[in-house]
Amino acid sequence: MRRQLGIAVVGFGWMGQAHSRSVMRIPSLFPERGYAPKLVVCAESVRERHQLATGGFGFAESTADWRAAVDRPDVDVVYVTAPNMLHEEIVTAAAALGKHVFCEKPVGGTPAQTVRCWDACNAARSVTGVGYNYRFAPLVQHAKGLIERGDLGTITNYRGRFFSMFGADPLGLLSWRFDLDAAGHGVTSDILSHAIDLAMMLNGPITSVVGSGAGFITQRPVAGAGASHYARGTHGDPMGPVTNEDYFGALVMFANGSRGTFEASRTIVGPESQMAFDVYGTGGAVNWNFETMNELGVYLADAPERGYTTVRAGERHPHNAAFVPGDANALGFEDLLAIEDHEYLTAVSQGRPHSAGFDEAVAYVSVQAALLRSWSSGSWEKVIPVNSANVTSLVPADAAALLQR
Ligand SMILES: NC(=O)c1ccc[n+]([C@@H]2O[C@H](COP(=O)([O-])OP(=O)(O)OC[C@H]3O[C@@H](n4cnc5c(N)ncnc54)[C@H](O)[C@@H]3O)[C@@H](O)[C@H]2O)c1
CATH class of the missing domain: 3.30.360.10 (Dihydrodipicolinate Reductase; domain 2)
Known part of the structure:
Protein backbone atom coordinates (compact mmCIF):
# COMPACT_ATOMS: atom_id res chain seq x y z
CA MET A 1 0.00 0.00 0.00
CA ARG A 2 1.51 3.30 -1.06
CA ARG A 3 1.44 6.17 1.39
CA GLN A 4 -0.40 9.16 -0.10
CA LEU A 5 1.61 12.40 0.17
CA GLY A 6 -0.31 15.63 -0.42
CA ILE A 7 1.96 18.40 -1.69
CA ALA A 8 1.70 22.20 -1.49
CA VAL A 9 4.07 24.27 -3.64
CA VAL A 10 4.68 27.87 -2.53
CA GLY A 11 6.09 30.04 -5.32
CA PHE A 12 5.24 28.93 -8.84
CA GLY A 13 8.14 30.47 -10.80
CA TRP A 14 11.03 28.53 -12.31
CA MET A 15 11.69 26.09 -9.50
CA GLY A 16 8.09 25.76 -8.31
CA GLN A 17 7.08 24.67 -11.80
CA ALA A 18 10.16 22.46 -12.21
CA HIS A 19 9.51 20.55 -8.95
CA SER A 20 5.81 20.25 -9.79
CA ARG A 21 6.72 18.73 -13.17
CA SER A 22 9.03 16.31 -11.37
CA VAL A 23 6.25 15.24 -9.05
CA MET A 24 3.99 14.68 -12.07
CA ARG A 25 6.66 12.46 -13.70
CA ILE A 26 7.49 10.39 -10.61
CA PRO A 27 4.79 7.69 -11.05
CA SER A 28 6.05 6.80 -14.53
CA LEU A 29 9.77 7.11 -13.72
CA PHE A 30 9.84 5.28 -10.38
CA PRO A 31 7.12 2.59 -10.42
CA GLU A 32 8.72 0.80 -7.44
CA ARG A 33 8.16 3.79 -5.14
CA GLY A 34 6.39 3.37 -1.80
CA TYR A 35 4.36 6.57 -1.90
CA ALA A 36 1.71 8.26 -4.05
CA PRO A 37 2.39 11.99 -4.57
CA LYS A 38 -0.54 14.35 -5.15
CA LEU A 39 -0.27 18.01 -6.18
CA VAL A 40 -2.88 19.46 -3.80
CA VAL A 41 -2.39 23.21 -3.85
CA CYS A 42 -0.19 25.82 -5.46
CA ALA A 43 0.33 29.18 -3.71
CA GLU A 44 1.54 31.95 -5.99
CA SER A 45 1.24 35.72 -5.68
CA VAL A 46 1.09 36.33 -9.46
CA ARG A 47 -2.52 35.34 -10.19
CA GLU A 48 -1.94 34.82 -13.92
CA ARG A 49 0.01 31.64 -13.00
CA HIS A 50 -2.95 30.03 -11.20
CA GLN A 51 -4.58 28.79 -14.40
CA LEU A 52 -1.34 27.08 -15.42
CA ALA A 53 -1.13 25.41 -12.01
CA THR A 54 -4.62 23.93 -12.05
CA GLY A 55 -4.96 23.51 -15.82
CA GLY A 56 -1.49 22.48 -17.01
CA PHE A 57 -0.14 20.84 -13.87
CA GLY A 58 -3.32 19.41 -12.37
CA PHE A 59 -3.12 21.00 -8.92
CA ALA A 60 -6.49 20.53 -7.23
CA GLU A 61 -6.45 24.21 -6.23
CA SER A 62 -4.42 27.42 -6.47
CA THR A 63 -4.37 30.44 -4.17
CA ALA A 64 -2.53 33.71 -3.55
CA ASP A 65 -2.54 32.96 0.19
CA TRP A 66 0.38 30.66 1.06
CA ARG A 67 -0.77 30.38 4.69
CA ALA A 68 -4.09 28.86 3.64
CA ALA A 69 -2.23 26.41 1.36
CA VAL A 70 0.20 25.27 4.05
CA ASP A 71 -2.60 24.93 6.61
CA ARG A 72 -4.64 22.39 4.64
CA PRO A 73 -5.08 19.04 6.42
CA ASP A 74 -4.55 17.15 3.15
CA VAL A 75 -1.07 18.68 2.74
CA ASP A 76 1.75 16.54 4.14
CA VAL A 77 4.73 18.12 2.38
CA VAL A 78 5.42 21.79 1.59
CA TYR A 79 7.79 22.73 -1.23
CA VAL A 80 9.16 26.24 -0.60
CA THR A 81 10.18 27.70 -3.94
CA ALA A 82 9.59 31.40 -3.27
CA PRO A 83 12.36 34.06 -3.15
CA ASN A 84 14.94 33.47 -0.40
CA MET A 85 13.87 36.09 2.12
CA LEU A 86 10.38 34.51 2.27
CA HIS A 87 11.73 31.05 3.07
CA GLU A 88 11.95 31.46 6.85
CA GLU A 89 8.36 32.57 7.37
CA ILE A 90 6.97 29.80 5.17
CA VAL A 91 9.27 27.05 6.48
CA THR A 92 8.65 27.85 10.14
CA ALA A 93 4.88 28.11 9.63
CA ALA A 94 4.86 24.76 7.81
CA ALA A 95 6.97 23.11 10.52
CA ALA A 96 4.70 24.46 13.26
CA LEU A 97 1.79 22.75 11.49
CA GLY A 98 3.69 19.45 11.48
CA LYS A 99 4.44 19.40 7.74
CA HIS A 100 7.54 17.99 6.10
CA VAL A 101 9.49 20.70 4.28
CA PHE A 102 11.54 20.77 1.12
CA CYS A 103 13.03 24.25 0.70
CA GLU A 104 15.04 25.41 -2.25
CA LYS A 105 18.62 26.37 -1.50
CA PRO A 106 20.00 28.13 0.37
CA VAL A 107 17.05 27.96 2.90
CA GLY A 108 16.62 31.63 3.77
CA GLY A 109 18.79 34.47 2.53
CA THR A 110 21.14 34.66 5.53
CA PRO A 111 22.83 32.08 7.79
CA ALA A 112 20.67 33.23 10.74
CA GLN A 113 17.51 32.48 8.78
CA THR A 114 18.81 29.05 7.79
CA VAL A 115 19.50 28.23 11.44
CA ARG A 116 15.99 29.30 12.49
CA CYS A 117 14.46 27.10 9.77
CA TRP A 118 16.64 24.18 10.93
CA ASP A 119 15.60 24.64 14.57
CA ALA A 120 11.90 24.83 13.65
CA CYS A 121 12.03 21.66 11.55
CA ASN A 122 14.08 19.78 14.14
CA ALA A 123 11.55 20.70 16.84
CA ALA A 124 8.69 19.51 14.60
CA ARG A 125 10.60 16.36 13.49
CA SER A 126 9.97 17.32 9.88
CA VAL A 127 11.83 15.41 7.21
CA THR A 128 13.69 18.19 5.39
CA GLY A 129 15.13 18.57 1.93
CA VAL A 130 17.19 21.34 0.36
CA GLY A 131 17.57 21.83 -3.39
CA TYR A 132 21.18 20.82 -3.91
CA ASN A 133 20.12 19.00 -7.06
CA GLY A 332 19.04 17.09 -18.45
CA PHE A 333 18.51 19.60 -15.62
CA GLU A 334 14.96 18.61 -14.70
CA ASP A 335 15.90 14.94 -14.57
CA LEU A 336 18.14 15.79 -11.61
CA LEU A 337 15.14 17.33 -9.88
CA ALA A 338 13.04 14.23 -10.54
CA ILE A 339 15.71 12.07 -8.87
CA GLU A 340 16.02 14.56 -6.02
CA ASP A 341 12.26 14.72 -5.46
CA HIS A 342 11.93 10.95 -5.60
CA GLU A 343 14.74 10.49 -3.07
CA TYR A 344 13.22 13.13 -0.79
CA LEU A 345 9.65 11.82 -0.96
CA THR A 346 10.92 8.28 -0.37
CA ALA A 347 12.62 9.51 2.83
CA VAL A 348 9.39 11.25 3.90
CA SER A 349 7.33 8.12 3.28
CA GLN A 350 9.82 6.06 5.30
CA GLY A 351 10.13 8.65 8.09
CA ARG A 352 13.92 8.90 7.83
CA PRO A 353 16.33 11.79 7.21
CA HIS A 354 17.12 12.84 3.64
CA SER A 355 20.40 14.13 2.28
CA ALA A 356 20.71 16.96 1.42
CA GLY A 357 18.42 18.20 4.19
CA PHE A 358 18.63 21.16 6.53
CA ASP A 359 21.69 19.66 8.30
CA GLU A 360 23.55 20.11 5.01
CA ALA A 361 22.02 23.58 4.51
CA VAL A 362 23.43 24.60 7.91
CA ALA A 363 26.79 22.99 7.08
CA TYR A 364 26.94 25.21 3.99
CA VAL A 365 25.95 28.44 5.76
CA SER A 366 28.60 27.73 8.41
CA VAL A 367 31.14 27.93 5.56
CA GLN A 368 29.30 30.94 4.10
CA ALA A 369 29.51 32.75 7.45
CA ALA A 370 33.29 32.20 7.48
CA LEU A 371 33.54 33.43 3.88
CA LEU A 372 31.64 36.60 4.75
CA ARG A 373 33.85 37.17 7.82
CA SER A 374 36.92 36.71 5.65
CA TRP A 375 35.58 39.20 3.11
CA SER A 376 35.17 41.64 5.98
CA SER A 377 38.48 40.94 7.78
CA GLY A 378 40.70 40.19 4.77
CA SER A 379 42.13 37.21 6.71
CA TRP A 380 41.83 33.44 6.94
CA GLU A 381 38.81 32.45 9.05
CA LYS A 382 37.99 29.13 10.72
CA VAL A 383 34.68 27.48 9.82
CA ILE A 384 32.67 27.35 13.04
CA PRO A 385 29.38 25.39 12.94
CA VAL A 386 26.61 27.97 13.30
CA ASN A 387 23.68 27.58 15.69
CA SER A 388 21.04 29.82 17.21
CA ALA A 389 23.36 30.91 20.03
CA ASN A 390 26.37 31.92 17.93
CA VAL A 391 25.12 32.77 14.44
CA THR A 392 24.70 36.50 15.03
CA SER A 393 28.27 36.85 16.21
CA LEU A 394 29.62 34.77 13.30
CA VAL A 395 28.16 36.79 10.42
CA PRO A 396 29.17 40.41 9.65
CA ALA A 397 26.27 42.58 10.81
CA ASP A 398 26.30 45.02 7.89
CA ALA A 399 25.92 42.90 4.74
CA ALA A 400 25.51 46.00 2.56
CA ALA A 401 28.89 47.34 3.68
CA LEU A 402 30.69 44.22 2.38
CA LEU A 403 30.02 45.29 -1.21
CA GLN A 404 31.94 48.52 -0.60
CA ARG A 405 35.13 46.63 0.35
N1 LIG B 1 18.34 24.29 -7.16
C1 LIG B 1 18.46 25.05 -8.23
O1 LIG B 1 19.10 24.71 -9.20
C2 LIG B 1 17.75 26.39 -8.23
C3 LIG B 1 17.61 27.10 -9.43
C4 LIG B 1 16.92 28.29 -9.39
C5 LIG B 1 16.40 28.78 -8.20
N2 LIG B 1 16.60 28.08 -7.05
C6 LIG B 1 16.03 28.57 -5.79
O2 LIG B 1 14.61 28.45 -5.88
C7 LIG B 1 13.96 29.53 -5.22
C8 LIG B 1 13.04 30.22 -6.21
O3 LIG B 1 13.81 30.68 -7.30
P1 LIG B 1 13.18 30.82 -8.77
O4 LIG B 1 14.31 30.95 -9.72
O5 LIG B 1 12.18 29.75 -9.00
O6 LIG B 1 12.47 32.22 -8.60
P2 LIG B 1 11.26 32.79 -9.46
O7 LIG B 1 11.33 34.27 -9.27
O8 LIG B 1 11.25 32.23 -10.83
O9 LIG B 1 9.99 32.20 -8.70
C9 LIG B 1 9.58 32.64 -7.42
C10 LIG B 1 8.07 32.67 -7.43
O10 LIG B 1 7.61 32.98 -6.12
C11 LIG B 1 6.46 33.83 -6.27
N3 LIG B 1 6.22 34.55 -5.02
C12 LIG B 1 6.81 35.65 -4.55
N4 LIG B 1 6.25 36.01 -3.37
C13 LIG B 1 5.31 35.09 -3.09
C14 LIG B 1 4.38 34.92 -2.02
N5 LIG B 1 4.34 35.76 -0.97
N6 LIG B 1 3.52 33.88 -2.05
C15 LIG B 1 3.53 33.01 -3.11
N7 LIG B 1 4.40 33.14 -4.16
C16 LIG B 1 5.27 34.15 -4.14
C17 LIG B 1 6.87 34.75 -7.42
O11 LIG B 1 5.75 35.41 -7.98
C18 LIG B 1 7.49 33.73 -8.38
O12 LIG B 1 6.54 33.14 -9.23
C19 LIG B 1 15.07 30.40 -4.67
O13 LIG B 1 15.30 30.11 -3.33
C20 LIG B 1 16.29 30.04 -5.48
O14 LIG B 1 17.52 30.20 -4.80
C21 LIG B 1 17.23 26.89 -7.05
Missing part, protein backbone atom coordinates in the same frame (compact mmCIF):
# COMPACT_ATOMS: atom_id res chain seq x y z
CA TYR A 134 23.55 18.64 -8.72
CA ARG A 135 24.30 15.94 -6.12
CA PHE A 136 21.90 13.68 -8.02
CA ALA A 137 23.57 13.71 -11.44
CA PRO A 138 24.33 10.05 -12.18
CA LEU A 139 27.98 10.83 -12.99
CA VAL A 140 28.42 12.96 -9.85
CA GLN A 141 27.23 9.94 -7.87
CA HIS A 142 29.64 7.79 -9.88
CA ALA A 143 32.51 10.20 -9.09
CA LYS A 144 31.57 9.97 -5.41
CA GLY A 145 31.84 6.19 -5.64
CA LEU A 146 35.30 6.39 -7.27
CA ILE A 147 36.54 8.74 -4.53
CA GLU A 148 35.06 6.62 -1.72
CA ARG A 149 36.57 3.45 -3.20
CA GLY A 150 39.99 5.08 -3.15
CA ASP A 151 40.49 4.95 -6.92
CA LEU A 152 41.91 8.49 -6.88
CA GLY A 153 44.23 7.74 -3.93
CA THR A 154 44.53 10.47 -1.31
CA ILE A 155 42.75 13.65 -2.39
CA THR A 156 45.19 16.57 -2.56
CA ASN A 157 43.22 19.38 -4.19
CA TYR A 158 39.74 20.36 -5.30
CA ARG A 159 38.61 23.09 -7.68
CA GLY A 160 34.94 24.08 -7.61
CA ARG A 161 33.19 26.76 -9.60
CA PHE A 162 29.77 27.96 -10.63
CA PHE A 163 30.13 30.40 -13.49
CA SER A 164 26.77 31.46 -14.87
CA MET A 165 25.87 34.09 -17.43
CA PHE A 166 22.37 34.67 -16.06
CA GLY A 167 23.36 38.16 -14.89
CA ALA A 168 25.94 39.03 -17.54
CA ASP A 169 23.66 41.32 -19.55
CA PRO A 170 23.59 44.79 -17.91
CA LEU A 171 19.99 45.07 -19.18
CA GLY A 172 19.00 41.86 -17.33
CA LEU A 173 16.18 42.87 -14.98
CA LEU A 174 16.67 43.75 -11.32
CA SER A 175 14.79 40.63 -10.19
CA TRP A 176 14.69 39.67 -6.49
CA ARG A 177 18.04 37.85 -6.77
CA PHE A 178 19.98 41.12 -7.05
CA ASP A 179 18.33 42.67 -3.98
CA LEU A 180 19.75 42.21 -0.48
CA ASP A 181 16.28 42.62 1.05
CA ALA A 182 14.65 39.91 -1.11
CA ALA A 183 17.51 37.48 -1.74
CA GLY A 184 19.84 38.05 1.18
CA HIS A 185 23.42 37.65 -0.02
CA GLY A 186 24.26 37.34 -3.72
CA VAL A 187 26.29 34.48 -5.22
CA THR A 188 27.31 33.21 -1.78
CA SER A 189 23.65 32.46 -1.04
CA ASP A 190 22.88 31.47 -4.60
CA ILE A 191 25.20 29.59 -6.93
CA LEU A 192 28.33 29.27 -4.74
CA SER A 193 26.22 27.25 -2.30
CA HIS A 194 25.83 24.52 -4.93
CA ALA A 195 29.58 24.36 -5.62
CA ILE A 196 30.54 24.15 -1.95
CA ASP A 197 27.77 21.72 -1.04
CA LEU A 198 28.99 19.37 -3.76
CA ALA A 199 32.60 19.74 -2.59
CA MET A 200 31.64 18.78 0.96
CA MET A 201 29.69 15.79 -0.32
CA LEU A 202 32.68 14.61 -2.39
CA ASN A 203 35.62 15.66 -0.21
CA GLY A 204 34.32 16.21 3.32
CA PRO A 205 34.13 19.23 5.63
CA ILE A 206 35.91 22.55 5.07
CA THR A 207 37.81 23.90 8.08
CA SER A 208 39.16 27.34 7.07
CA VAL A 209 38.66 29.84 4.28
CA VAL A 210 39.93 33.10 2.87
CA GLY A 211 37.99 34.94 0.20
CA SER A 212 36.37 38.09 -1.07
CA GLY A 213 33.44 39.18 -3.19
CA ALA A 214 32.72 41.91 -5.69
CA GLY A 215 29.88 43.62 -7.54
CA PHE A 216 30.43 44.27 -11.23
CA ILE A 217 27.04 45.47 -12.51
CA THR A 218 25.79 48.04 -10.02
CA GLN A 219 22.49 49.14 -11.64
CA ARG A 220 19.81 47.22 -13.51
CA PRO A 221 16.40 47.97 -15.07
CA VAL A 222 13.67 47.73 -12.44
CA ALA A 223 11.55 44.54 -12.67
CA GLY A 224 7.82 43.92 -12.12
CA ALA A 225 6.48 41.29 -9.66
CA GLY A 226 7.44 37.72 -10.49
CA ALA A 227 9.88 38.75 -13.25
CA SER A 228 12.42 36.08 -14.21
CA HIS A 229 16.11 36.79 -13.73
CA TYR A 230 16.54 35.77 -17.36
CA ALA A 231 14.24 38.61 -18.57
CA ARG A 232 15.68 41.77 -20.15
CA GLY A 233 14.77 45.45 -20.02
CA THR A 234 15.55 48.10 -22.62
CA HIS A 235 17.71 51.23 -22.70
CA GLY A 236 15.88 54.10 -21.00
CA ASP A 237 14.03 51.90 -18.45
CA PRO A 238 14.15 53.19 -14.85
CA MET A 239 17.19 51.70 -13.10
CA GLY A 240 17.71 50.49 -9.52
CA PRO A 241 20.78 49.46 -7.51
CA VAL A 242 22.16 45.91 -7.22
CA THR A 243 22.76 45.44 -3.49
CA ASN A 244 24.45 42.03 -3.20
CA GLU A 245 27.58 40.43 -4.65
CA ASP A 246 28.01 39.25 -8.27
CA TYR A 247 31.24 37.37 -7.60
CA PHE A 248 33.04 35.47 -4.86
CA GLY A 249 36.44 33.75 -4.90
CA ALA A 250 38.00 31.68 -2.09
CA LEU A 251 40.86 29.43 -1.02
CA VAL A 252 39.89 26.73 1.47
CA MET A 253 41.37 23.94 3.59
CA PHE A 254 39.48 20.66 3.95
CA ALA A 255 39.50 18.55 7.13
CA ASN A 256 41.25 15.74 5.19
CA GLY A 257 44.24 18.04 4.58
CA SER A 258 43.50 18.78 0.92
CA ARG A 259 43.29 22.33 -0.42
CA GLY A 260 40.56 23.88 -2.54
CA THR A 261 39.73 26.88 -4.68
CA PHE A 262 36.23 28.14 -5.41
CA GLU A 263 34.82 30.83 -7.65
CA ALA A 264 31.26 31.83 -8.44
CA SER A 265 30.11 34.56 -10.78
CA ARG A 266 26.70 35.47 -12.18
CA THR A 267 28.05 38.20 -14.49
CA ILE A 268 30.87 36.34 -16.24
CA VAL A 269 30.81 36.19 -20.04
CA GLY A 270 31.61 32.89 -21.72
CA PRO A 271 30.73 30.07 -19.31
CA GLU A 272 26.94 29.78 -19.54
CA SER A 273 26.16 27.39 -16.69
CA GLN A 274 29.45 25.94 -15.50
CA MET A 275 28.65 24.26 -12.24
CA ALA A 276 31.85 22.26 -12.26
CA PHE A 277 34.55 20.53 -10.26
CA ASP A 278 38.00 19.00 -10.61
CA VAL A 279 39.16 16.58 -7.92
CA TYR A 280 42.82 15.53 -7.84
CA GLY A 281 44.29 12.69 -5.81
CA THR A 282 47.60 10.84 -5.61
CA GLY A 283 46.20 8.08 -7.81
CA GLY A 284 44.04 9.96 -10.29
CA ALA A 285 41.62 12.77 -11.01
CA VAL A 286 38.04 13.41 -12.11
CA ASN A 287 36.35 16.43 -13.63
CA TRP A 288 32.70 17.24 -14.31
CA ASN A 289 30.86 20.23 -15.72
CA PHE A 290 27.07 20.55 -15.68
CA GLU A 291 27.14 22.00 -19.23
CA THR A 292 28.20 18.51 -20.36
CA MET A 293 26.58 16.70 -17.43
CA ASN A 294 26.53 13.32 -19.16
CA GLU A 295 30.33 13.19 -19.34
CA LEU A 296 32.88 12.60 -16.58
CA GLY A 297 36.62 13.02 -17.17
CA VAL A 298 38.57 10.27 -15.39
CA TYR A 299 42.36 10.04 -15.14
CA LEU A 300 43.85 6.98 -13.45
CA ALA A 301 47.60 7.16 -12.86
CA ASP A 302 48.13 3.40 -13.18
CA ALA A 303 46.07 2.98 -16.38
CA PRO A 304 48.14 1.49 -19.22
CA GLU A 305 47.55 4.57 -21.40
CA ARG A 306 48.10 8.00 -19.80
CA GLY A 307 45.43 10.65 -20.23
CA TYR A 308 41.85 11.52 -19.33
CA THR A 309 39.11 9.13 -20.42
CA THR A 310 35.62 10.48 -21.09
CA VAL A 311 33.03 8.29 -19.34
CA ARG A 312 29.51 8.83 -20.74
CA ALA A 313 26.50 8.37 -18.47
CA GLY A 314 24.52 5.20 -19.04
CA GLU A 315 22.18 2.76 -17.41
CA ARG A 316 24.98 1.39 -15.20
CA HIS A 317 25.17 4.73 -13.33
CA PRO A 318 22.85 5.58 -10.43
CA HIS A 319 19.24 6.37 -11.48
CA ASN A 320 20.11 6.81 -15.18
CA ALA A 321 18.07 3.78 -16.25
CA ALA A 322 14.88 5.30 -14.81
CA PHE A 323 14.98 7.76 -17.72
CA VAL A 324 16.67 6.03 -20.68
CA PRO A 325 18.13 2.60 -21.46
CA GLY A 326 21.65 2.03 -22.78
CA ASP A 327 24.57 4.43 -22.80
CA ALA A 328 25.00 8.10 -23.70
CA ASN A 329 21.28 8.84 -24.09
CA ALA A 330 21.55 12.17 -22.34
CA LEU A 331 19.73 13.40 -19.22
